[in-house]
Amino acid sequence: MSEQPGCLLVVTRLWRVAAAALLVAGSRLGAQATRLDVSGSPGNLAVTSAPAGFQPAAVIDASTQYSVRVHGGTKKITAELSAPMPAGVSLTVTLSAVSGGTSAGPVTLDTTPRDVVVNLSNGADLSATITYQLTTTTEAGIVAAQSRTVTFSLVNYP
Amino acid sequence: MKMTHTAALLLALGFTAARGAMAQTSTQTVTFEVDPINQIAVTGTPSLLINAASAGNAPTSVTATGSSWAVTTNQSGAKVTASIASAMPTGVTLSVQLGAPSGATSAGLKALGTTAVDVVTGITKLNASSLALTYQLDATAAAGVVSSSTRVVTYTVTGGV
Numbered sequence: 001m002s003e004q005p006g007c008l009l010v011v012t013r014l015w016r017v018a019a020a021a022l023l024v025a026g027s028r029l030g031a032q033a034t035r036l037d038v039s040g041s042p043g044n045l046a047v048t049s050a051p052a053g054f055q056p057a058a059v060i061d062a063s064t065q066y067s068v069r070v071h072g073g074t075k076k077i078t079a080e081l082s083a084p085m086p087a088g089v090s091l092t093v094t095l096s097a098v099s100g101g102t103s104a105g106p107v108t109l110d111t112t113p114r115d116v117v118v119n120l121s122n123g124a125d126l127s128a129t130i131t132y133q134l135t136t137t138t139e140a141g142i143v144a145a146q147s148r149t150v151t152f153s154l155v156n157y158p
Numbered sequence: 159m160k161m162t163h164t165a166a167l168l169l170a171l172g173f174t175a176a177r178g179a180m181a182q183t184s185t186q187t188v189t190f191e192v193d194p195i196n197q198i199a200v201t202g203t204p205s206l207l208i209n210a211a212s213a214g215n216a217p218t219s220v221t222a223t224g225s226s227w228a229v230t231t232n233q234s235g236a237k238v239t240a241s242i243a244s245a246m247p248t249g250v251t252l253s254v255q256l257g258a259p260s261g262a263t264s265a266g267l268k269a270l271g272t273t274a275v276d277v278v279t280g281i282t283k284l285n286a287s288s289l290a291l292t293y294q295l296d297a298t299a300a301a302g303v304v305s306s307s308t309r310v311v312t313y314t315v316t317g318g319v
Contacts, residue, residue, distance in 0.1 A: 035182055037184050038186050041188065041189075046190070048193045050285065052287070053230060056195055066184070089190070089192065091188060138195070138230060141192070141233065141234070142192055142193065142232060146190065147189045149188075152184045154182040
């Protein structure tokens with residue numbers, strides 16, 4: 001190790017201390033951070049039948065969950081699609097409420113962020129069910145298998 | 159220079175750890191499809207009895223109304239066929255007429271046999287119910303007396319494209 005002038009050594013040590021302090025603070029903040037996670041993706045939603053004389057029967061998937069942790073102010077969760085649904089086909093999502101939040105109930109998804117849970121207050125990790133429902137009309141015809149990405153965002157509320 | 163690198167690295171780690179305080183997003187992939195759907199249903203159990211004639215003419219035909227049918231299809235150009243499981247007695251004819259849903263075409267009164275016949279065509283992407291369904295029984299004098307008998311009429315909706 002090469003020798004350094006005394007003042008430079010002091011400055012170096014101060015930098016290290018300051019940076020270490022920031023790292024510790026950041027780590028603690030990260031441990032408490034606002035967080036939103038989902039448990040994988042739902043199964044294939046396939047409309048396959050209808051009662052004669054009626055529109056096709058909707059299909060539902062409630063196999064996934066979301067978990068949320070809020071710090072630093074009231075939040076809400078929004079949901080949006082990566083691309084529009086085909087004409088006559090509708091995808092709705094319902095996020096059951098967690099303690100301290102309010103579910104918006106079934107929300108029809110499109111490419112605009114829509115509120116699905118609001119008024120989320122600070123709290124520990126909480127989880128609840130995500131329910132998807134696919135509905136279609138006879139006019140929509142046959143729709144080949146395809147996918148959409150649903151993006152959930154945790155943002156400030158209101 | 160070494161001091162600068164060290165500080166920058168630690169600052170980057172610190173900010174990475176703190177990043178959790180920012181807006182969070184999470185995604186799911188939803189896969190969906192709509193399969194071909196063709197459903198038909200009928201209601202009613204009609205009974206037809208020929209027991210009169212005008213002198214000099216064949217026995218008087220009888221009709222049975224009050225039945226109905228319903229259909230759902232998400233295909234274009236679907237049609238409904240009808241058939242009976244076993245042939246009618248000689249000289250006796252059972253016919254059926256189905257009212258057409260919007261945009262489709264009824265074939266009118268069609269005699270039923272063991273070979274399926276088209277009774278409604280051109281059904282395209284619709285759901286409809288309470289559609290008219292009428293049976294008619296005809297008999298010739300030569301058919302004589304026919305004891306009570308039943309036939310099962312099978313309706314089938316087949317998709318177009």
